[in-house]
Amino acid sequence: TVTxxxxxxxxxxxxxxxxxxxxxxxxxxxxxxxxxxxxDCVDQLAILGHIMPVSYEGKRDAFSVDGEHINxxxxxxxxxxxxxxQLMDSRAESQAKIPTELGKITELGRQLQETSGELxxxxxxxxxxxxxxxxxxxxxxxVQADRQYASDVIEETMDELLTLGTFQTxxxxxxxxxxxxxxxxxxxxxxxxxxxxxxSLQKQISDVKKEKEIELQNRDEMIAYLKDQLQEMKAKTDxxxxxxxxxxxxxxxQTQRKCADSDNELQNEVERLRNQTDEEIRVHxxxxxxxxxxxxxxxxxxxxxxxxxxxxxxxxxxxLNSLKASRxxxxxxxxxxxxxxxxxxxxxxxDRKEKEHARKKIEQDALEMKSILKLQAxxxxxMVRRFLGPYKALKKLLEEEPPPKEKGKKGKAGKPGxxxxx
Numbered sequence: 001t002v003t004x005x006x007x008x009x010x011x012x013x014x015x016x017x018x019x020x021x022x023x024x025x026x027x028x029x030x031x032x033x034x035x036x037x038x039x040d041c042v043d044q045l046a047i048l049g050h051i052m053p054v055s056y057e058g059k060r061d062a063f064s065v066d067g068e069h070i071n072x073x074x075x076x077x078x079x080x081x082x083x084x085x086q087l088m089d090s091r092a093e094s095q096a097k098i099p100t101e102l103g104k105i106t107e108l109g110r111q112l113q114e115t116s117g118e119l120x121x122x123x124x125x126x127x128x129x130x131x132x133x134x135x136x137x138x139x140x141x142x143v144q145a146d147r148q149y150a151s152d153v154i155e156e157t158m159d160e161l162l163t164l165g166t167f168q169t170x171x172x173x174x175x176x177x178x179x180x181x182x183x184x185x186x187x188x189x190x191x192x193x194x195x196x197x198x199x200s201l202q203k204q205i206s207d208v209k210k211e212k213e214i215e216l217q218n219r220d221e222m223i224a225y226l227k228d229q230l231q232e233m234k235a236k237t238d239x240x241x242x243x244x245x246x247x248x249x250x251x252x253x254q255t256q257r258k259c260a261d262s263d264n265e266l267q268n269e270v271e272r273l274r275n276q277t278d279e280e281i282r283v284h285x286x287x288x289x290x291x292x293x294x295x296x297x298x299x300x301x302x303x304x305x306x307x308x309x310x311x312x313x314x315x316x317x318x319x320l321n322s323l324k325a326s327r328x329x330x331x332x333x334x335x336x337x338x339x340x341x342x343x344x345x346x347x348x349x350x351d352r353k354e355k356e357h358a359r360k361k362i363e364q365d366a367l368e369m370k371s372i373l374k375l376q377a378x379x380x381x382x383m384v385r386r387f388l389g390p391y392k393a394l395k396k397l398l399e400e401e402p403p404p405k406e407k408g409k410k411g412k413a414g415k416p417g418x419x420x421x422x
Contacts, residue, residue, distance in 0.1 A: 027165070049148075153169065157173075
């Protein structure tokens with residue numbers, strides 16, 4: 001990495017100076033100066049190629065050497081740390097004792113300073129060792145290839161400067177490197193996007209796995225629960241079957257006992273019904289004899305009532321005929337009375353209409369008289385106020401009179417009102 005940084009800085013400095021210049025070829029003096037700078041760059045790249053730690057290439061214990069060196073530095077740091085803590089503790093103890101041990105305290109201070117300096121040096125060594133760790137062979141090969149490529153490009157540019165005075169080779173190399181860098185950046189971006197997508201997919205896969213595991217766990221729990229339920233149902237069904245079997249046996253025995261009891265009851269009922277039929281037959285005969293005796297009595301009574309019915313119907317028929325004759329006479333009299341009533345009602349209605357007409361006529365005459373009086377009074381007032389007709393002379397008298405005082409005006413103003421009232 002250090003070698004690549006140096007090479008890129010050299011190429012960057014020279015490349016920027018040359019890329020900024022556009023136009024015709026360089027002058028011989030500028031070409032020689034640029035050639036010298038590029039030659040210096042080639043020498044520096046050659047020196048870097050010799051400095052690189054190529055001696056570790058192909059060795060299996062290259063990384064173990066660095067590990068042993070770092071372990072030694074860490075052990076040394078640990079020992080120095082324990083020594084520093086021990087010195088700090090002894091210094092604190094000596095300060096707490098008699099002040100006569102001042103020489104010992106100064107000695108401990110000097111030892112503390114030395115220990116702290118050694119710790120700082122150990123930290124510096126550790127940081128330098130971490131920076132100068134052996135690179136893997138692939139990295140070293142890549143660094144050597146980049147260095148050799150930069151050196152070849154610079155040499156070709158030097159040859160072009162000496163022959164043509166231009167640096168198109170360097171421009172092409174720089175443009176090619178820019179394109180490679182852009183392509184590399186695109187590849188890196190795509191790789192990062194692919195990694196992010198892979199991470200998201202891995203996260204989704206892990207989430208799905210967790211969900212599936214949870215679902216499987218839930219299903220296992222459900223299966224266990226259903227198995228328990230199945231066992232319980234089996235036990236319940238066995239108990240129910242035993243219970244149903246015993247219940248059926250008991251019901252069968254109970255029904256058999258009930259059937260035997262019902263047979264006994266039916267036999268007793270048959271005996272009782274036989275006795276009842278015998279009794280009913282005897283009672284029926286007694287009732288039949290009684291009804292025959294009553295029938296003869298009723299027939300005698302029927303003959304008596306039939307004769308009486310005929311006699312009563314003849315008498316009632318005669319009464320009905322007499323009533324019908326009286327009814328016809330009464331209807332005729334009623335019709336005559338109805339005609340007279342209609343005549344009276346018509347006369348009364350006509351009399352009422354005449355009285356109502358006379359009353360309305362009187363009211364109309366009174367209303368017309370009142371309206372006429374009001375019109376006459378209004379017309380007289382208008383004649384007085386406007387001095388019409390016989391009141392024209394009054395207007396001339398009022399114009400000839402001098403204007404009276406207020407009291408006189410009030411009195412004169414009251415006179416026409418008095419005349420109006422008349």
